Amino acid sequence: MNIFFVEGIKEFKMAIKGNYSPIRIFICKEIFHEYNMIQSFHSIISFIHIKTFEKLAYRESSGGIVALLKEKKYINQLKNIKISNKNSSLILILDGIEKPGNIGAMLRIADATNIHIIILCNMKTYVYNSNIIRCSLGSIFTRKIFIEKKIESIVYWLQKNKISILTTGFQKHKKAMNLYHTQFLHYNNIAIVFGSENKGVSNIWFKKANKIITIPMFGNIDSLNVSNAMSIIVYEIIRQRNYAR
Numbered sequence: 001m002n003i004f005f006v007e008g009i010k011e012f013k014m015a016i017k018g019n020y021s022p023i024r025i026f027i028c029k030e031i032f033h034e035y036n037m038i039q040s041f042h043s044i045i046s047f048i049h050i051k052t053f054e055k056l057a058y059r060e061s062s063g064g065i066v067a068l069l070k071e072k073k074y075i076n077q078l079k080n081i082k083i084s085n086k087n088s089s090l091i092l093i094l095d096g097i098e099k100p101g102n103i104g105a106m107l108r109i110a111d112a113t114n115i116h117i118i119i120l121c122n123m124k125t126y127v128y129n130s131n132i133i134r135c136s137l138g139s140i141f142t143r144k145i146f147i148e149k150k151i152e153s154i155v156y157w158l159q160k161n162k163i164s165i166l167t168t169g170f171q172k173h174k175k176a177m178n179l180y181h182t183q184f185l186h187y188n189n190i191a192i193v194f195g196s197e198n199k200g201v202s203n204i205w206f207k208k209a210n211k212i213i214t215i216p217m218f219g220n221i222d223s224l225n226v227s228n229a230m231s232i233i234v235y236e237i238i239r240q241r242n243y244a245r
Helices: 009-017 035-044 050-056 100-112 130-135 151-160 203-208 226-243
Strands: 003-007 022-027 045-047 065-070 090-095 117-121 145-147 164-168 176-178 190-195 211-214
Touching (some): 003 130, 009 022, 009 035, 022 035, 035 045, 090 100, 090 151, 090 226, 100 117, 100 226, 117 151, 151 203, 164 203
Parallel strands (some): 090 117, 090 190, 117 145, 164 190, 164 211, 176 211
Antiparallel strands (some): 003 065
8 A cells, every 4th residue: 555645734634625545644732723624533643742743744834734645546547538529628738747846836726727637647756746745735636637658648538539739839849829829719628738847848749739839938038937837828728718708
């Protein structure tokens, strides 16, 4: 059985909301005050001294709770998911994102924008990395997430479900179109692909893309943090879908 650490009141609440099973809960009485949230887990609670807790906790603002939880297996379930063409679904694909903090921030944005499905490919880090959990504010536990190693399998599923592929690229890419010149209302179900800040997306995504989009840059810097870029692009899609009809 594979287990991982969660610390923080909000993160723990999100894990329980996402139907994760706690194995052991460590509580520091000097710090923790929200006993209502753990009353159903009485048999697996251990009370520890503040000095012991400080050694377990990754950060200072954890609220006095650290828990061991059982992993969920993100196996190849994607092939069994069908997308209706009657709805305008938005799917997020993260290709080879390296920094856990960026992944966490992108999952937090995905929650804020209610992205329907998140697909992780070319994973470079542990999905339950503490920075992913912390930076997502626990959103990793409540989003519909799939991990798929083979990009070809993802492409096949997207095409089978008639989902348009929008790949994010650099301004210098010859087929890249300005984000604000792109009419997203022409697309029903959309999968938008983001790659690492260092390498970008895998070449196959450029080959299979229905559209390559880029954010206009006006200064000396030619790129943004990937989570910032995602926020700009996703909210532009939402703006067009909901406010620009």
